[in-house]
Each structure stands twice: as structure tokens, then as C-alpha cells.
Amino acid sequence: MAENLRERIVLNHLQEGERISEVALAEKLGVSRTPLREALAVLKREGLVQSRPRCGTYVTFITADDTAETFQAIAVVESSAGRIAARWITDQELRDLTGLHERLYALHRERAREDYSAVNDEIHRRFVQLTGNRHLIQAHEQWLVAARRVRFQALQAQERWDASVTEHAEILAAIAARDADRAGALIEHHVRETGDFFCRNLLAREGRRVSTRSRLR
Template sequence: MAVSIQSLHEQVANTVREGIFAGKLAPGSFLDEAALCEQLGISRTPLREALKVLTAEGLIRHEPRRGCFVNEVTEQDLDEIFPVIALLEGRCAFEAAQSIGEADLATLEVMHHRLESAAREGAIQDYYAVNLAIHEAIIQIAGNRWLTQVIGDLRKILKLARLQQLNAPGRMAQSLAEHLAVFAALRARDAQGAEAAMQTHLLRQREALRDLARQHLGRVSPATGHPPAARNTA
């Protein structure tokens, strides 16, 4: 059965997106259309449709007469995104607290036990995975498709930044305490408490990233005697 242009360009968008998230296409790098077409075995039409999708998602930018480049996330971008996603995920926690059932709570309790185990063992990557699963579970419990869509779009931008906020000293223990506060509010069906706790959790992530950026800028380069250039990853 022939693959339609629509489904093909979605497949191409997924492939390029995964390459960006995996770091194979670095922030700021030029997307060579001819090379991508040859690599993927496709024509220019589905590739250009895929690039339009990724541009709309904010993962790449198109510069007239130059082409497409992988977007770079700046500190200003993070300052602007985190308050927005804190409001949105806070609203998800609010709505989840209003509709959460016993089965949902049982599932979240198991997930929080896993989160505690990862924190106790200092297993950062395991912690990240469970942390994300908890956030997604709360969004699913809220059941608001508009919140889900907008949060998903913003999370793609944050993923592009390849953030590592748990590397900040003491951040994992702080993050765990924040998660437990959200869970306690959900268990109590305290919608306003869950909203406030989730907002605090997201905003403190930004604070941790800012602290890491300051530490990075404070390091002096042995070769130059000056701090190295700022980076957007943490």
C-alpha cells in the first residue's frame, strides 16, 4: 500500500525531531535539505512539509535565503517559558485533584515510591524518567486536551534545551519534597493546594537551572583566565 504524502511527512518530522532531541542535530546547526533527502531516501516535498511542522513547534527556524537551522534556547526563553508552563501544569494539578479516583491515587503512590528510590540511590536518569511519568499521569488525570496540547508543545522546547536541573546541589531532595507535596494535595483532593504545589515545583526547577548557569559562568578558564562562554544547557 502506497504511503501518502501526509503520513510520509509526519514520519520525516518524527525522524528529524528525534535527531534533534538525541543531539545528532545540534542547536544552531544548519539543516542541509539535499543531504537529508538523500539520507532519508525522500524527495524535497515531504521534507519541506516536515520542516514546516518542526518550525511551527519551535524546534527549528527558517531564515530567508539561508534555510533552516535547529533552534537554540536562550536564558531569556527559559525565563519566559517556565512561568507559563508552571501556570499550565498548575491548572492540570487543580483539575486532577477535582476528578482523581482511588485507582489514580494508587498508581501515583507506586510512582512516588519509585521516585523516592531513585532519589535515595542518586540515580538521576531514573529519577528524570519517573518524574516525567508522574507529570504526564497528572496531565492525563486532568483530562483537559487543550492543556495537554499546549504543555506538550512547550515541553518540546524545553527538551531542545537538554536541561539537567537535578545536577544542582541538593536539587534532587528538594524536587522529591515538592513532588510529595503535590501528591499529598492530590490525595486530599485539595485543588488549590495541588495547583500551588505544582507551580512551586516548576518555578524552583527554573531557579535550579539559573543557579547552575551562574556556577558555570563563575568558572574561570585555565587557558584565558576568564569565565567560559555561556551555554544554554545545565
């Protein structure tokens, strides 16, 4: 249940600020309110929903400051992971990673954004899993939900989507060449570009500024 609701929020089927009616949603999903409330409690801990006194439960808004801080952290972890992976990746692991990227490119050609997003998320998770470092994996997992929301929204802009695919191809080439420093630098650039693109557009729409301490650059 929690996974179902999480995907609805990540893919913007439940939009920012949208009020979640337990009665209506339970009826729509064909479940009782007890498992639904349990699922909402999980999402509340993940920061995807919040409750307001006398108002109910709402999908949280994505803020520029939170996004900047999250993507700073992810850039550090994924770039470190990319360097480690490029040094130690096996031939089979490289074939698997290449297969994921080939699927990513096909979905981009098909303009299948939701399926692309799922494969993209798996690739970013795979970068870190390839290290075999449980501390990096655990640190990365805690930021993934927030990152997935931002990535999906950023990919709605065709120019960012096209650029992201090009960046992925360069990252894969660096890993295949076992060029650890280049792989790490390219992943860091890729992650920061996504976060920065989202923040710029959000701030332009809302006329706000991201705090100095949270700037991506």
C-alpha cells in the same frame, strides 16, 4: 520522522545552533529528502529549528526570556491542574500516577537521565490530563516541546535532578492526601524552580539578564 528529529533535539543529540544537513541526515536516517523536509517544516512551526537565507537550517537556541515566559505559563496551567486533580482523582488514577513516580524514582537511582526525562514528561502531561479539561490540555500541549528541552538540560545538574525528585514525591503525597491547595502550590514551585534554575545558569554563562516582564518571580 518529525518525532525522531524532535527527540534528537530534546535530548541534545542535535545541539543548539547545529546546522542540519539535509543530505547527510537523510542518508543517516535512510530516508529521502522529501519526508525529511516535511518533518523539518513541522519542527520549524514548533520553534525547534529555523532557516537562515543562504545558510541552511539550524537548531534554535534556547533563550532565557523565552524560557521564563514558557515556564510562567506552564506553572499557571499545571498548578491549576494539580488542584483539580487532587480534588477529583480516582483511586485507579492515583495508582497509575504512583506507578509512574515509582518508575521515576528507580530511573533516578539508576542515573538513567534520558529514560527519566521521558517518564518525567509523561507525569507532567498526566497532571493536566487528569483534569479532563480539554482547554487546559490543549494549552499545555503547545508549550511542552520547549519545556522538555529545558527540563532535560536542567536535569544535567545533579543538584537540580535530586531536588526535582524530592519535589515530585511531595507533589504525589499532596495529591494522594487530596490536599488541592498544597498540590497546586507544590507544582507551581516545582515548575518555577526548574525554569529559574535553567535561566540562572544560562545567564551566568552568557552574562545577560532576563527582561523584567519575563522574570519567573
